[in-house]
Amino acid sequence: MNKYLWHLMLALGWVVSSSSVAAQPEAAFHNANTAYEAGQFQEALEAYEALLQDHRHFESEFNAGNAAFKMGELGRARLHYERAKLLDASNDHLQANMALLESKIVDRITPIPNLGLTTWLSSWIGPGQLPGWVLWALVWWTTSWILWAQRWRKTQPESKATMTFLAAASLLLGLGGLWAVQACNAQMKTPGQLVIMADRVDVTSAPSESGTVLFQLHEGTRACILDRSLGWTEVELDNGNVGWIPMEATEDV
Numbered sequence: 001m002n003k004y005l006w007h008l009m010l011a012l013g014w015v016v017s018s019s020s021v022a023a024q025p026e027a028a029f030h031n032a033n034t035a036y037e038a039g040q041f042q043e044a045l046e047a048y049e050a051l052l053q054d055h056r057h058f059e060s061e062f063n064a065g066n067a068a069f070k071m072g073e074l075g076r077a078r079l080h081y082e083r084a085k086l087l088d089a090s091n092d093h094l095q096a097n098m099a100l101l102e103s104k105i106v107d108r109i110t111p112i113p114n115l116g117l118t119t120w121l122s123s124w125i126g127p128g129q130l131p132g133w134v135l136w137a138l139v140w141w142t143t144s145w146i147l148w149a150q151r152w153r154k155t156q157p158e159s160k161a162t163m164t165f166l167a168a169a170s171l172l173l174g175l176g177g178l179w180a181v182q183a184c185n186a187q188m189k190t191p192g193q194l195v196i197m198a199d200r201v202d203v204t205s206a207p208s209e210s211g212t213v214l215f216q217l218h219e220g221t222r223a224c225i226l227d228r229s230l231g232w233t234e235v236e237l238d239n240g241n242v243g244w245i246p247m248e249a250t251e252d253v
Helices: 002-018 026-037 041-052 058-070 074-087 092-104 117-125 130-151 157-189
Strands: 193-196 200-204 213-218 222-229 232-236 242-246 250-252
Touching (some): 026 041, 041 058, 041 074, 058 074, 058 092, 074 092, 074 193, 213 242
Antiparallel strands (some): 193 222, 200 213, 200 242, 222 232, 232 242
């Protein structure tokens, strides 16, 4: 139980620190915004990225992606947009800008339809779901303790039994929320995707330059990480294609 409480405290602290600009050096954020509004996109991007080294924050990631896009750096734009998506996947402005970015990327990858359990779970504990699960866990955890306290005030056996059932059910719902918090937090810490940062890179059949070239990918394309070996990363695209890419040509989301 202590382990789950610790994860809940960490997640709650992350939500508090990432949900408000006040949790960051406000002067640095303001200066980055001022540079962006003045059209100094390179300066703004560097300021946002310096800020993001110590503070994960949706607005900083989103604005950094916008600055990179303005300069035509599709890889850096995609990287920051994907990181912003981890914090708030449902943001309308982010979705619109990512759609615009997709239209500029050379590679056109049609995802394979997937209706399995993995897809269903990822929709619940995927990017941007952490704040909701923290709130869920806190609400049901608090409700459980309130119901247990009320139970001891009841004198009728039937009332005590009802309160016991409701408190236990609330506790189970709270524990489910704690599990989801842990799962979301693990996704945030473990890179599961990368972005192609080079203009063009060969995807080979083995983690070596002597491997057979299967196809090529271009700047801004996103791929899932499968494995790593000696400076190479095995990736899988949304269409199911698999191959190896030099790590120097990519950056983890």
